[in-house]
């Protein structure tokens with residue numbers, strides 16, 4: 001067989017080129033089957049790669065915002081903003097658009113409500 005790097009002729013059983021030391025790979029022409037294309041099988045997604053990751057993230061942040069609203073409204077606004085951002089980022093990827101839109105609206109309304117509550121509490125001081 002011939003070296004793919006330098007073209008030198010080598011013994012058919014050699015693993016390395018006699019001339020340049022390049023690793024020799026046996027040409028496999030007999031069993032050149034086409035790669036199987038299977039679009040039906042969904043790849044197993046990790047959490048961060050799931051198309052609904054941002055939907056869950058946004059929902060979790062909404063819950064966090066509700067919790068923080070009672071304790072620290074200032075942090076609740078930030079958490080609310082993150083939930084809106086997460087919902088906006090996930091809009092392209094989500095597999096359940098109606099649920100996602102609902103979460104986005106809840107995130108927006110909640111963040112606005114927390115913000116108004118925070119402003120009112122500062123004004124009343």
Ligand SMILES: [Zn+2]
Pocket residue numbers: 003004005006007008017018019020021022
């Ligand atoms: Zn070679």
